[in-house]
Amino acid sequence: MGGVSSLLADYGPAFGQALLLTWKLTLLSFVPGFLLGIVVTVLRLLPLPPLRFVLTAYVEIFRNIPSVALLIFIVFALPDLNVLIDYEPSVILTLTLVCSAFTADYLRSGINTVGGGQVEAALALGMRPLRIISAVVMPQALRAVVQPMTSLLIAVMLSTSLASQVPLPGRDLTALVSKIATDSAAGIAAFAVAAALYVATGLLIAWAGATLDKKVRILR
Amino acid sequence: MSRPLEDILFGDPSPRAQAVNRALSVFAAALLILLAAGIVFRFHAAGQLDARFWRFFALPTTWAFLGKGLLGTLQSAAMAAVIALGLGLVLLQGRLARLRIVRWPSIAVIEFLRGTPTLLLIYVCFLVLPPVGIKLSTYWMLTLPVGLSTAAVVAEVYRAGVLAVPRGQTDAARSLGMTDIQVFFAIVFPQALRYIVPALVAQLVIVVKDTTFGYIVTYGELMQNAKVLIANYHALVPVYLVVALLYCLVNYVISRASKRLGRPVY
Numbered sequence: 001m002g003g004v005s006s007l008l009a010d011y012g013p014a015f016g017q018a019l020l021l022t023w024k025l026t027l028l029s030f031v032p033g034f035l036l037g038i039v040v041t042v043l044r045l046l047p048l049p050p051l052r053f054v055l056t057a058y059v060e061i062f063r064n065i066p067s068v069a070l071l072i073f074i075v076f077a078l079p080d081l082n083v084l085i086d087y088e089p090s091v092i093l094t095l096t097l098v099c100s101a102f103t104a105d106y107l108r109s110g111i112n113t114v115g116g117g118q119v120e121a122a123l124a125l126g127m128r129p130l131r132i133i134s135a136v137v138m139p140q141a142l143r144a145v146v147q148p149m150t151s152l153l154i155a156v157m158l159s160t161s162l163a164s165q166v167p168l169p170g171r172d173l174t175a176l177v178s179k180i181a182t183d184s185a186a187g188i189a190a191f192a193v194a195a196a197l198y199v200a201t202g203l204l205i206a207w208a209g210a211t212l213d214k215k216v217r218i219l220r
Numbered sequence: 221m222s223r224p225l226e227d228i229l230f231g232d233p234s235p236r237a238q239a240v241n242r243a244l245s246v247f248a249a250a251l252l253i254l255l256a257a258g259i260v261f262r263f264h265a266a267g268q269l270d271a272r273f274w275r276f277f278a279l280p281t282t283w284a285f286l287g288k289g290l291l292g293t294l295q296s297a298a299m300a301a302v303i304a305l306g307l308g309l310v311l312l313q314g315r316l317a318r319l320r321i322v323r324w325p326s327i328a329v330i331e332f333l334r335g336t337p338t339l340l341l342i343y344v345c346f347l348v349l350p351p352v353g354i355k356l357s358t359y360w361m362l363t364l365p366v367g368l369s370t371a372a373v374v375a376e377v378y379r380a381g382v383l384a385v386p387r388g389q390t391d392a393a394r395s396l397g398m399t400d401i402q403v404f405f406a407i408v409f410p411q412a413l414r415y416i417v418p419a420l421v422a423q424l425v426i427v428v429k430d431t432t433f434g435y436i437v438t439y440g441e442l443m444q445n446a447k448v449l450i451a452n453y454h455a456l457v458p459v460y461l462v463v464a465l466l467y468c469l470v471n472y473v474i475s476r477a478s479k480r481l482g483r484p485v486y
Contacts, residue, residue, distance in 0.1 A: 045226045063471075063475070070464070076456060164343075177340060182347060199332060203331070
């Protein structure tokens with residue numbers, strides 16, 4: 001393991017920064033993506049056909065487009081339409097859009113776990129539909145989707161490797177490995193360290209998700 | 221099948237509520253049309269609607285070239301899927317093994333392949349392996365990493381299916397004197413597959429998406445061919461738009477298929 005220790009002596013701080021950038025990109029795309037996904041889910045429930053149609057198209061497009069293709073479109077094609085977005089916001093925007101589509105998809109199935117009888121009961125109590133969504137349906141749906149959302153968070157974390165496709169000022173883990181592999185013979189050691197950091201982050205998220213799920217899961 | 225929740229929530233509206241919904245629908249439609257018009261105007265203002273940016277889509281050669289790219293994508297995705305399904309089965313056997321010496325390394329391999337970005341594995345095949353003397357063709361530089369990382373996910377999908385098969389099935393088969401291998405392949409696995417076919421097909425979408433990275437190793441898939449087209453015609457926006465739509469279409473068809481397969485078959 002001499003390769004790894006000499007690598008860490010040379011690139012230790014760079015790995016620290018890369019890990020932080022990976023975490024930062026993950027959070028900055030997951031949180032807005034999650035919130036946007038909730039908004040899309042609620043709006044899709046409203047009895048407005050044009051809105052439903054467009055939002056369904058939104059979800060299908062961003063669920064099915066490869067993130068790289070979306071990122072490349074945002075970075076290289078949008079400037080031709082006079083829309084200039086800096087590299088880092090471009091990565092975050094890409095992941096946010098994709099994350100929001102998947103959130104909406106999972107929340108939809110979370111909503112389906114809520115029994116219709118509850119909604120009927122709430123209506124009978126005289127609650128307004130929007131109040132029912134916010135007080136009865138959504139809380140249960142959110143508690144039902146902790147596990148898929150955990151997987152989504154891990155997927156977003158792994159997708160931050162996309163950042164290596166644009167010239168960011170800082171380097172994420174994948175970009176750092178590709179730079180070290182180009183510059184020196186320490187490619188394998190660099191890959192091992194980066195892989196360990198990714199796996200550790202993923203396991204940490206999975207553990208946190210499982211703990212949260214145990215706390216909030218509704219036993220039916 | 222009960223009514224969808226939104227029908228219960230907003231179903232049987234009063235005449236007044238119907239009128240409000242209609243008015244809101246018209247308002248929403250107007251807003252969305254305005255948005256679409258704004259986007260089209262953006263294209264126009266930036267000169268992207270010029271005929272020279274779109275004319276080459278009338279040429280059969282353009283579509284032949286894009287078709288070739290799509291074929292490359294599908295070839296790589298199909299092979300990656302075969303690797304994933306096969307290796308996933310091997311990893312599953314290791315994961316379920318009673319011997320710790322087999323089980324633990326299998327768990328380690330699964331967690332490792334699942335926990336690293338596919339893109340990182342592609343860079344390993346592209347940048348790290350060649351200096352060590354392992355040279356792969358561009359096809360394998362893309363297909364192998366995609367196949368490997370999907371195999372780990374598929375192994376876990378298989379496992380979920382196997383765990384869902386009632387335990388009595390295994391016990392009954394054993395009591396009939398079947399060997400472990402017979403029990404697995406004749407009784408447990410076919411039933412497990414029933415449960416997980418939709419999840420397996422959904423993995424195909426992810427495989428197709430991952431092959432987009434082919435342009436990194438210059439393997440001739442859809443994205444790579446799009447880059448070549450752009451270099452020829454300088455039509456960045458139209459080409460990327462068309463290619464993005466093609467990807468959406470292919471993946472939409474696959475995920476539709478997985479939803480169909482998800483319906484109960486018996």
